[in-house]
Amino acid sequence: MNLPNFLTSLRFVLIPVYIFVFMNGHMIPAFLIMVAAGVTDVLDGYIARRSGQVTAVGMMLDPLADKLMMITVIVSLLVSGHISWAAAAAMFLRDLGMIAGSFYYHFRGKKTVPSNWAGKLTTVLLYSAIMLIFFETPYAHSYLWLVIGFSFVTSIMYIVMFKAINKTITETPAPPGHH
Structure with a gap:
């Protein structure tokens, strides 16, 4: 597994971590986890393009990881009454x-x-x-x-x-x- 795909996989791991932290009432740490996921998104794309490590798996998993994290954040804000x-x-x-x-x-x-x-x-x-x-x-x-x-x-x-x-x-x- 190359570094960009590892970073994309890390975003999938951050989703349940975000949920756990958010549901325990830790808004700022939850926000920072969401930001960390966003940073991995920027990094994986940059590294993949810069080093010629763009893969079919990465092209499929990257947007999926992005959407799942954003859906998780939106649902958590909805369920908690924040939106x-x-x-x-x-x-x-x-x-x-x-x-x-x-x-x-x-x-x-x-x-x-x-x-x-x-x-x-x-x-x-x-x-x-x-x-x-x-x-x-x-x-x-x-x-x-x-x-x-x-x-x-x-x-x-x-x-x-x-x-x-x-x-x-x-x-x-x-x-x-x-x-």
Whole structure:
């Protein structure tokens, strides 16, 4: 197992650790575990690309580890009353839509759009919103809703890019003499 895949595996291990710490009322240590998972995500991708250690297993497990950690965090905040059902539902709806869209395009043999600056910014904003919630700061929930709105805007951007990148693939020139 290479280092990037080890770091991805570590994120899976951090999920039950996060749950245990959070459920025992230790908000700040739980938040730090979530941040550690985020750091391993950044590191594994950077190391894999930089050292040529990108693997099919890593490409599959990395986003799964990310989504499972974020789902765990969202559910824990929901169950503990730190976020509303509506906010959790909006976040899940957006993620399910993105996953369904990716599967749709992938299994139809179409190209998918790699993560870009808008997706990365959405992730950073979401982590910052969650941080504000963990630290129970004023306006944390309003900020979370702004981030949720921005995440839907970035989803629309991805949909437009999915369609554009695949339009050139599906278009075939008309036979000569046909207009």
